[in-house]
Amino acid sequence: MKILLAEPRGFCAGVDRAIAIVERALIVHGAPIYVRHEIVHNKHVVSTLREKGSIFVNEVSEVPDGSVVVFSAHGVPKAVEEEARSRDLIIYDATCPLVTKVHAEVSKMHRGGYQIVMIGHRGHPEVEGTVGQVPSAIEVVEKPKQVWDLKVEDPEKVSYVSQTTISYDDARRVIDELKKRFPKVVEPKKADICYATQNRQDAVKALAKEVDLVLVVGSKSSSNSNRLREVAEGAGAKAYLLDDAEEIDSTWFEGVENVGITAGASAPEILVEEIVDRLRDLGADEVRTLGGTPEDVKFPLPKGLWQKDVDNAAKIPSAQISAPFGSIRMDFQDGQLSRVSLSTQPCETNLDQYGNHPAVKALQKYLSGDIAAVKGWKPSVGGTAFRQKVWKVISEIEPGETMTYGALAEKIHSGPRAVGGACGDNPLPIFVPCHRVVGKGNSGGFNHKAEDVSIKLWLLNHEKHYSGASSE
Structure with a gap:
């Protein structure tokens, strides 16, 4: 059995930044610090940060007055930020800068008098955070047919944004339908689906054409990891989403000659390494990487968590x-x-x-x-x-x-x-x-x-x- 690794895969710049914010806040302020929702959707990352002294909560109301709170990479509604500030909490915003861009877009569209359609998955924290910027002006659409159920006041004043982690192909189908119904629909100046999501989806499409089976490393709660599994299946490969090597079922590989591995943007590379080791135990005798789009993006940390601040705090x-x-x-x-x-x-x-x-x-x-x-x-x-x-x-x-x-x-x-x-x-x-x-x-x-x-x-x-x- 041969193993083919997708590239790029795993942590994106936004996830790297979010985890670093929590880790550095723990050094600067000491444990405990509070994190609203999972900092990223990966159970191993959350477990590691919990062991270091992070307390994960569902609502800001659970955070004691004057404490340190970190907003997750998915972003928060304006009301949550306002509540945190009203209680004198020390706030570190780990919202991915690409999600922050979408927040700025909907605010600008709202000021321009547009009714906004958000293409995304209802209930996902990123969607809730974006809708929470201007809740009275945004409708969420998941499927193309839902476009025709929208009630709009002025068909010539409609705009749209997208969840950053959805499938590009799924978003494209909804956008095409929006343009059919609203020919003058206003779109973002730059596509909202993030570079890392797109690169990983492109990579898994190419991977799926080369293998019999694709393993996607990521948690069930991870939107981008679920989309990778769907994209692999759409490209013709059988695919499984798994958190780690312990979830591997040896029967998956009966009759399989080539297996591909990728990882969601919130999945640590160490999990991929452990899965490769497990497949070696099952008889894999060759590992190679399928080339893809190189990534060199890095997002800066917020002021107060720079290296000098960490060093000074740690004395x-x-x-x-x-x-x-x-x-x-x-x-x-x-x-x-x-x-x-x-x-x-x-x-x-x-x-x-x-x-x-x-x-x-x-x-x-x-x-x-x-x-x-x-x-x-x-x-x-x-x-x-x-x-x-x-x-x-x-x-x-x-x-x-x-x-x-x-x-x-x-x-x-x-x-x-x-x-x-x-x-x-x-x-x-x-x-x-x-x-x-x-x-x-x-x-x-x-x-x-x-x-x-x-x-x-x-x-x-x-x-x-x-x-x-x-x-x-």
Whole structure:
């Protein structure tokens, strides 16, 4: 049996941002913090955040006065936000920026006197949040035939928006019907279905043509995951939606020669890795990735949760080292190196009590030209099993050498975007040399200084120059 992985798959930028908001709010404010509704629709993500101190509630009224509350990635009605502000809650809005765009659209349409049709699934939190921006002016439509049941005051003053996670094909059918009934219907300047939803649906369509069976990793409550299953079935493949490897039924694979795997935008990559391992146990002997649309979108975190805010709140002991490209900050926890931050901003060296720490000495040797001094360093660092796998391979790249994101992804049977995300989440650059992972024909990004890859280029040139040096 052969395994074919869809690309892209899994976490989108909006989900990455929402989870980071909860995790950083826990550091800045301490547990507990409250989250209205599931931050994203995935039971594993919710369970992990609950273990860290998040309390998930259905309504803001359940949150004690003065507490921290996070709005989920799906967005909230205006009334919910107003209630939270009236009770002096500390609010962090994790609404996906692409959903916020839809909120702005309906507000503008309403001001223009338009009756608004929202194409989406009734009862879904995103739909409730969007309708809640102007509840008196929006009608929800799920199917094309419902367009003809709409009661409108002025057929020439009708507009529409879409839920960001619905099937593109389903939305297109409703839009076509709207244009038949209302030839002057006003549409958004830019399509509302998000880039990640569209990319994953396109990828699973291509995947379904190559395999006998498609496994979609995602929770039953996830709209975009359900749509992926439907799209796979619509393309002619049998498909199952499952939360994790424990839900696999070995009878699914009787007579199956090729199985495809994709994941919804709220499903962690580690779940895909576990399913691949389970299929290997069932006899799968080959894994390859089907190329798709590359993604490099990142959404900024809200003010108050930037890295400097997290560091200040945690009162992390640290050492500062002046470097030719700027400066290096080394954070310590219980005497162990926990984070390395690189900056183009210069600083004076301040080692505090860490002047004799092995990590500090190794880094100073590295900067002096002994580029092998950090090789083999085995710091204690957290991270998912998938990230640990990526970082282990990165640590094996020799000084002076590089590996492309694609080659690394192929080595661990994953996708370039997931690998890129793990590189960006690496807390110990240089020690875990993610700068040695490059793009095909270019240096690639460097999330430790996202707006300036000059640090990455300096590190690569430094290692190339001293590639003959060795640590004693």
